[in-house]
Structures are given as C-alpha cells and as structure tokens.
Amino acid sequence: MVKVGAEREVRFDRSLRYQRQADYNIYDYELVPWHFEAGERKAYQNLNLSIFVDDECNADCRFCVAQLRYEHRKQLYQKEHIREDQRYLARLREVLEAIRPLNPSVSITGGEPTISPRLLPIIRMVDELGFRKRTITTNGSGLLRVTEGKTIATHLMERGFDHLNISRVCVDEEKNREIMRYGADDSYCSNEDIRQIAKAAGKGNMRIRMSCILLKPAVHNAAGIKEYVDFYRQYGVDNFIFRQLMDYDHKAVNLEKIAYCDKNKVDLNEVWEEMERDPEITPYMNLLGYYYYVELYDYHGCRIAGESADLEQQYREKSRHRDVVYEMVFHTNGVLSGSWIPTEEILMDVK
Numbered sequence: 001m002v003k004v005g006a007e008r009e010v011r012f013d014r015s016l017r018y019q020r021q022a023d024y025n026i027y028d029y030e031l032v033p034w035h036f037e038a039g040e041r042k043a044y045q046n047l048n049l050s051i052f053v054d055d056e057c058n059a060d061c062r063f064c065v066a067q068l069r070y071e072h073r074k075q076l077y078q079k080e081h082i083r084e085d086q087r088y089l090a091r092l093r094e095v096l097e098a099i100r101p102l103n104p105s106v107s108i109t110g111g112e113p114t115i116s117p118r119l120l121p122i123i124r125m126v127d128e129l130g131f132r133k134r135t136i137t138t139n140g141s142g143l144l145r146v147t148e149g150k151t152i153a154t155h156l157m158e159r160g161f162d163h164l165n166i167s168r169v170c171v172d173e174e175k176n177r178e179i180m181r182y183g184a185d186d187s188y189c190s191n192e193d194i195r196q197i198a199k200a201a202g203k204g205n206m207r208i209r210m211s212c213i214l215l216k217p218a219v220h221n222a223a224g225i226k227e228y229v230d231f232y233r234q235y236g237v238d239n240f241i242f243r244q245l246m247d248y249d250h251k252a253v254n255l256e257k258i259a260y261c262d263k264n265k266v267d268l269n270e271v272w273e274e275m276e277r278d279p280e281i282t283p284y285m286n287l288l289g290y291y292y293y294v295e296l297y298d299y300h301g302c303r304i305a306g307e308s309a310d311l312e313q314q315y316r317e318k319s320r321h322r323d324v325v326y327e328m329v330f331h332t333n334g335v336l337s338g339s340w341i342p343t344e345e346i347l348m349d350v351k
C-alpha cells in the first residue's frame with residue numbers, strides 16, 4: 001500500500017484495470033471552491049497547470065497526437081498565438097500571479113519547449129513565483145543547448161525543476177529516427193545526449209523520466225519494456241512511463257497519423273498481463289484519473305508506469321460536472337482554460 005498525499009492510501013487492485021472509469025468519482029477527491037475570473041468553480045485539489053510554450057516542434061513523430069485533441073473535437077489544429085515573446089510573457093505572468101494561490105503543480109509543454117526562446121524566461125518566472133512540483137516534457141533535443149553560459153538542462157536544475165520527461169520510442173537510434181522524424185540531424189536527441197543529460201541531472205535533484213509510446217514496430221511487449229529500461233538504467237535513470245496510444249473518436253479525424261496509430265497501436269492490458277507473469281517485475285499500485293488509468297511496477301529498483309487514456313471519457317466526465325476544474329492549460333493565445341482546446345472551459349480570457 002502506498003500513501004498519496006496526506007489522506008489517501010492506494011494499493012494494487014487488478015479489478016480496476018478492467019472496470020476503469022466506471023469506478024471513477026470526482027467527489028472521492030478533495031475539491032476546493034475557487035473564484036476564477038469566469039466565475040465560481042470547484043478546483044481539483046491536486047490541480048496541474050500546463051504551460052503551452054509553442055506549437056512548433058523539430059520532430060514529426062508518425063504517431064504525434066498533439067493534433068488529435070483538436071481533430072477529436074472537430075476543430076482545426078490552427079490556433080491563435082501571441083506572436084511577440086514579450087507580450088506572451090507579460091500575459092503569462094498575469095495568469096500565473098492570479099492562480100498562484102491555488103498552488104497548482106506546473107508542467108511545461110509544447111510542441112518542443114526546449115527550442116523556444118521563451119523557455120528560459122518561463123522557467124525563471126515559475127521559479128520566482130514559487131510553484132510546487134515543476135515538470136517539463138520534451139523530446140530532449142534542446143536540453144544541451146547552451147544559453148547564457150549554461151545548458152538548458154542546468155538552467156532547469158538551478159530553477160528547481162523536479163521532473164524532466166524525455167520522450168523516445170526505442171533504444172535503437174535508426175528506428176527512433178525513422179519513427180520520430182526529426183527535421184535536421186543537429187536537432188536530434190541521441191542516446192549519448194541522454195547519457196550526458198542524466199549525468200548532469202544526477203548532480204542535482206532533477207529526476208529524469210523516460211517516456212515511451214508503445215508501438216508495434218518499437219516497444220510493444222514486456223521484453224521490449226525490460227530492454228528499454230535496462231538500457232537507460234545504465235545511465236542512472238530509474239523512472240519510466242510507457243503509454244498506450246490514446247483512444248479517440250474516429251469519426252472526427254482523418255489523417256495519415258491516425259492510420260499509423262490504428263495500425264501500430266499496442267493493447268496495454270495484454271502487456272500488463274504479461275508483466276504480471278514476469279518474476280522480475282512486481283506490481284505495486286494502480287491509479288485512476290478522470291480520463292486516464294495508470295499501473296505502477298517495480299523492476300530492479302526502477303519505477304515503471306503504464307498509462308492509457310481515453311479522450312471520449314474525458315469529455316463524458318467533464319460534461320457530468322461542469323463546475324469542476326480538473327486541470328488548467330495556459331494557451332499560446334494567452335487564454336487560461338480548463339481544457340486543451342483554448343475555446344473550451346475558459347477561466348481567464350484575453351481582453
């Protein structure tokens with residue numbers, strides 16, 4: 001049994017794997033009444049704020065689901081942006097100062113945040129305002145870029161970032177390049193780069209988590225997971241997440257990437273069943289989120305998470321509790337909303 005926060009205790013319960021959100025009840029979690037600019041809401045106590053730095057990415061992953069959330073809602077993935085960095089940063093400060101008393105955790109995301117000139121001022125701002133639990137999700141490519149005399153990885157460490165999520169689909173360089181389709185070779189994040197980043201992170205308190213989308217031509221079973229973990233644990237990485245491609249409404253999407261996802265999607269239930277039979281892997285906890293489900297395993301001292309998510313479920317759950325804020329997203333157009341779609345659930349609009 002594992003303690004989550006001050007009051008909740010969680011244990012591994014296999015039945016959850018098959019019941020999923022049938023068991024989910026937001027009122028099992030503490031909700032905090034909160035006055036947002038848009039009116040009164042109940043905020044999920046362990047709320048996270050995602051800061052969208054930019055849409056631009058130097059990779060073009062065959063499975064990239066960044067577009068999916070929009071297509072899923074029959075919206076075009078062409079969003080409005082605040083183009084000038086200073087205006088974007090001024091608006092971000094306004095929003096961060098307003099929601100700081102809610103004490104959310106913060107995740108920086110994109111596109112690829114490490115290629116944006118906005119990143120450094122953002123991480124300074126997050127640190128200055130004293131947000132708890134700070135995470136960045138990246139494909140790793142800009143982490144060794146030197147700016148103002150230090151690598152981005154060092155800046156993140158010095159600014160108190162706790163977690164660095166690095167996305168990579170497999171250990172093999174050639175296959176990884178083929179699936180993640182980086183634009184130019186100099187923007188690629190190699191295993192040697194990850195080794196250097198892990199070495200630097202080992203000197204501070206920032207924890208690396210390797211994040212891998214399960215795909216039939218790459219990691220797709222327990223043996224593949226062990227190979228992936230064994231490789232990166234040589235570098236001192238002990239935290240891993242393996243994700244099943246998201247479920248979504250097929251009627252709303254029609255893209256080359258969707259065909260790739262359909263063809264190469266791996267069923268995580270089958271992988272979990274395989275992992276449970278492996279004497280080297282021990283399940284120790286599972287968690288139900290409002291549209292995602294996570295199982296946690298131990299493998300030679302490494303924490304391995306497996307996660308599946310369902311966008312349809314996300315909208316069903318939200319439509320049942322319209323006054324609840326489950327998460328917050330700061331969008332590139334300066335809007336703070338409770339959704340990954342900037343026009344939905346607006347909490348602070350741009351004037």
Ligand code: SF4
Pocket residue numbers: 057058059060061063064065066110111112139167180
């Ligand atoms: S690195 Fe992330 S944002 Fe960039 S293309 Fe791949 S999945 Fe999409």
